[in-house]
Amino acid sequence: MAHNAFYAQSGGVTAVINASACGVIEACRRHPDQIGKVYAGHNGIIGALTEELIDVSRESDEAVAALRHTPGGAFGSCRYKLKDIETHRAQYERLIEVFRAHDIRYFFYNGGGDSADTCLKVSQLSEKLGYPLTAIHVPKTVDNDLPITDNSPGFGSVAKYIATSTLEASLDIASMCATSTKVFVLEVMGRHAGWIAAAGALAGQGEGEPPHLVIFPEIAFDREAVMARVDYAVKTYGYCVIVVSEGARYEDGTFLADAGNTDAFGHRQLGGVAPTLAGMVKQDLGYKYHWAVADYLQRAARHLASATDVEQAYAVGEAAVELAIEGKNAMMPAIKRAAGTPYQWHIEPAPLAEIANREKFMPRDYISEDGLGITQACRDYLLPLIQGEDFPPFDNGLPRVAKLAKHRVERKLPDFEL
């Protein structure tokens, strides 16, 4: 007999998290004997707690298919981490009430490391609270910091966007450097891990090709060494392109972005490694600079998604449903890379207990000895992930995005305070 499924998006969204949603929903539709309706949480897990459910079964096949090329989180995401069952028993009991009220027996949670922890806790409900639930985590994070899986869906598209943007902006500054800007700084995401910054390095392929420096959170920032390299690049190549991670930090752990900028009122000014670093360049070397902060643009840039990433994002969604149907509780479909070339990948289930709350940083041998670039091993790892283009359809000059009806499921339970 078929039971219903619950799907929720969690944490920072990506250009392809909706492709995973598409994979989950389409796979559920292919198994009407096991899975009845798919309900999506409005704003993630909060939607389950507050019983704000979107009836995805009422969306047309076309609208669901369009999720594959729509960035952002179509059902709403949230940053909300459930504490352990002992501390927050009321919340877990509420989840079960909602699941029971709507005959939900499958739980698909689409998120990163923190979310994997939530999913793991939900997967334990079955045992601890005696409700039959199969919980599967669908991996997603632009930060690429999930363990076990070879890469995280969402990352490949940011990587392609940052590598392309670095290449394009480098051509711009190269044309202007004789009489104008000498240094260009691009700030990219990655508070703890430098994977996205590393992707910027794909824009150049050899000695002197931009970017001339990559600044990782994993390597303590050494102002003198960085400025010496910037000066060298400007004197040797005429200009210098720097890709810097938002998480760049000093030896003592202080973020560059937090280190002392104040506004007109003396308030500490948060954010902006790029302007901070550009200011140092001006101060120490006197060069004219430009800087860009890609922020949400990078993780929403579905127009330049990696086809490999889109395919993998869809595949982990689809695989999550297959695992659930096989009764594999507390698992995550992980991407495994086969050894050798050409690049080949497949999906293998991994136990959530090995994934939750662990971060995967750049291995030291992916970062060049001087700490300011990537190695061939890193390039070999990254390049397959940005392969292929998967341009969305365009209408009237702009990308077409999914228009969902988002019918709400009728509520059956009393209100619940978060």
Next chain:
Amino acid sequence: MAHNAFYAQSGGVTAVINASACGVIEACRRHPDQIGKVYAGHNGIIGALTEELIDVSRESDEAVAALRHTPGGAFGSCRYKLKDIETHRAQYERLIEVFRAHDIRYFFYNGGGDSADTCLKVSQLSEKLGYPLTAIHVPKTVDNDLPITDNSPGFGSVAKYIATSTLEASLDIASMCATSTKVFVLEVMGRHAGWIAAAGALAGQGEGEPPHLVIFPEIAFDREAVMARVDYAVKTYGYCVIVVSEGARYEDGTFLADAGNTDAFGHRQLGGVAPTLAGMVKQDLGYKYHWAVADYLQRAARHLASATDVEQAYAVGEAAVELAIEGKNAMMPAIKRAAGTPYQWHIEPAPLAEIANREKFMPRDYISEDGLGITQACRDYLLPLIQGEDFPPFDNGLPRVAKLAKHRVERKLPDFEL
């Protein structure tokens, strides 16, 4: 008998200035009876003054064709404005020496308003210094502020990029706003004219659709009114997206970006309307914010060029050569829009004297009455310019760009000090 041509790129580069170069070069190659070799100035007009010429005739047809999809200025650009002939007679005489030494009788100058002024002055050499030269200006500027022409090549692609990025980032913040970021600020180029900011408004189409505010340089910034609107958007739609021009300024003309930020050392911090505005939001309303500064990324984003823009950029390059061959000195091929729909355009020559040193600002009736959005008239003007996609070819996950040999022409003259 055939004479040689000189081509130079000037001022800030664009995603499609090389498409104009491609148009000039390919058109010259189609007229071997009139035009011999094409020499490009290395770093713009400076290359002519210093006799650093690139022999474009030695580039393969394939390399020249690849210029059509390569951003930046392939031959190098510069910010260098020739003063009037009376003041800088030596420079003009030097130009003629170089032109004479290399049998250059056609001068194609690819730039914006300042460059049109230089081109106009060069066009007067023929008469004032008795050297037979035909000078044609090839329009280019992301700022879209050239007069006479309906739009400027380079603008349509930035407009498409900013509209798309605004759409994508808006989907991102819309998914997160329930528990996280409420306000997103995107800073775009346009120091004097708000055309690029206006393009951001194409992302939304009706009441409540993001962006909720557009801040133009043409409208004095009123902090209270802006904050009231931001607050309204957050309270009504859950979030607020703002597109702000780098040229946003107060009633007294002070740029927001210059208004008082200081770094840790008390130095005035330049640049960054987006962080400044985001800081105001935090201070006045307390909302969590994110901000992005697109900077060079926007004007180099050839991967998302408007097909209309690419076509027009090529066409003005080609038309410049036709005009030169017809002996039309001191002209610029301008884009003319036919009345009515569907959008149709053609090229008409316009006298440089009417173009040089004039800026075209947003007409007041393109900006909504409250000064924080665009009107239907503006939308009707902008939409045709972002139509069509012209994706570059990709190799190994990244856009393919032109690889030029850039053979230098042998110098025949003594050095010249700029």
